[in-house]
Amino acid sequence: MSTQLSTPTDRQSAEALSRSKNEPNWLVDLRGEAAELAGTLEWPKPEKVKIERWNLIAVGSYDQAAPANAITDLPEVVRELVAEGTENLVIQQNSSPVWTQLSAELAAKGVIFTDLETACKEHGDLVKPYLFQAVAKDEDKLTALHAALWNGGVFVYVPRNIEVEIPLQAILFNTKAEASFAPHIVIVAESNSRVTYVDYVVTEPGAVTEPFVYHSVVEVYVKSGAHVRFGSIHHLGGSGVDLTVRRAIIENDGVMEWVLGDLSDGSTLSDTKSVLKGNGSQSDAKVISIGKNAQQMSLTTQAVHFGLRSDSNMVTRAVMKDSASAIINGITKIEKGATKANGVQTEKVLMLSPKARGDANPILLIDEDDVTAGHAASVGQVNPEQVYYLMSRGISKQNAERLVIYGFLAPVVSEIPIDAVREQLEKLLVRKLEG
Template sequence: MSVETSFKYDKEYVTKFSQSRQEPQWLLELRVKAAELVNQLPMPKPDKTKIDKWNLTEFNHVSAANVTAGGELPEKVQALMPEGEQAGNLLVIQNGQTVHVSLTEELAAQGVIFTDLATAVEKHGELVQAYFMKEGVAVDEHKLTALHAALVSNGAFLYVPKNVEVSAPLQAIYYSDDASVGLVNHVIIAAEDNSSVTYVENYLSTTGEEEAVANIVSEVFAGAGAKVVYGAVDNLAKGTTTYVNRRGRVGRDARIEWALGQLNDGNTVSDNTTHLVGDGSFADTKTVNIGKENQKQNFVAQIFHHGKNSEGYILTHGVMKDEATSIFNGITKIEYGATKSNGEQTERVLMLSEKARGDANPILLIDEDDVTAGHAASVGRIDPIQLFYLMSRGISKAEAERLIIHGFLGPVVKEMPLESVKNRLVEVIERKVR
């Protein structure tokens, strides 16, 4: 389906939508500005991937269906819901509508905020305004960021005050069973100085091959000395065309660790960018992907070094099956003045069929002399020696391939910060591999 240039949700529509939710004036003005920009800005142009015929703009904005009660959610969703002490810190959103939100009294007493974005705008508007699409993802980057700002319907807001260390992971589940409604989701994580938090999210849809659209943005801010661990498993259905932009800013002696299982079944464009703005800042990005059938995907993982003595690591592992095509671009940029910085990256792609295509591109952009940087990349098929060794032990060829693939993807899988999500990632990998 060709993308139409005309944006059917004009500024009058977004004005009425914002007013119906009683949103503050700053958000209303931002939505209106974004709606005006949608028709003016070009689509993003991911390297070596043509998206001009992908449908990323045509969808219904809100769902006419009512969401279900938490106990009536599908079994796949309930299986992701944590138990024990972790069950008290959970957000579930279905078709853009909040189904469940909880935060333990202990964390609330320490000033932690964890709620859906719509509630955060209502109750903590000034705090949301300080972070929403300012220093992370900009409204005017391209057509899809403007569309996102105009129509964002829900998401998560997580705020951790200074010196507060959150030991138990906080989890969000975003579930869609209505293909007609666009998933326009926005996540903000703000960890103030010397705080720490682990956030894990699951994207899940059961819409099969029905045409659907997802436009997802996450903005993560780690203040001086703070630590944020961000885990995700993306598993949207085959008919869903996805644009996802995850952006991080890291302060002095702070760190962000990304562990991303990008396992959508449909066409996907993904941008994961981290800016190391403070001296001594640190970022570690681990991504796993499996492409199958005739999927087309484009993944960018990039780290920009601005501060001195900053460290950035990128590790990407992808498996391509059938006629799937994926581009993996890893970019390390060390800016002028970021002395003593270190940037390392590795992209590895395993292809399981003659028609599968994987393109791994490690890129180093160095504007400073006194730094260290390195990269590695490989694209190839299963090692026949490994396969022979396993089969010589009485293991079938199909089972041997499965074991090799799990071992190949292991470095990311083991980094998942929540056991239930790790199990979910293994489950999705198993299904896609078979």
């Protein structure tokens, strides 16, 4: 595939699009500044993956879909993901929201759950202090381009001491390659609040065959004593490039849980970082990925410790089929002064073909003496002894290999604390491994 380094926007066009959507002046200015930056910055350079060779500028044009009158009006791929009885739901089709729903009970408590474009207009005083603070718009060309062109998205605000017991759900899907598909997600959990957010990023099967780019940024702000669970499953078609950057800022005694299923069929860049800013802050990340065909993947999970007694745990398990390749980085950084910090990480890759490749890179960067840190990494193929044992019990070779693979993934899947995510992840694992 040819190298593409130009930028598919400029200040004038970014600002014009923003004004056409009646966005506030501060957002118009932000988009214009970001568009200028995108023309001067370089693409991110993940280790051993040259993403500049991917088709990075097939970002499409803004395409506003008509709002849905009922869930039944939406494609089957969306309907089957809607949790039964859900009252809290945001759905984005291509570039714009088509469904927004929040229970009266949560609204009465001051909870905000809506698309980010609407939030910028109606709750600008809450959005503006957080938008592009965890992820700077000038971090690289990708974040600048996203800041100029993001659309739809999700905004979650949970007031102090409020617990949201039922998960908030978002479904983000595309139906045409020429439509811009770039949601931005901002979650703010005030002190001692609790919330679970789950999203699914999918392509309507058979509808998108031309090249497209999905670029997304997630910013999570976990205030003192708050607890945020963030579950996300990506299953985009093979003609797409999936570029996702996630960041969480965690204050004193805050808890952040990531549960991620990177199951898209095209080239994938996934970069997830927890910044343990506060004393006693915690982060737990569980990542599952499956690569197939000639798919290229760069999966990075990071934890940066600043706070005293901060604690991080990262687990990644990946299965590579055919001639797929993955670079899996686990980075634990303990800054000077983060005494009593604890960081643990594990990366494991299972290869199902002689042509498949998987590199697991555990990285510990320690600038403080009084800490504990550890890592484990392994890359290998299906154990023939395990397969032989199962075959000796009357199980076919194909089924025996399938059981070994599921057993490899099970320790992560079984620990996923969000029922809806675990169930959908199990379905997609079967579909991708056997499809």
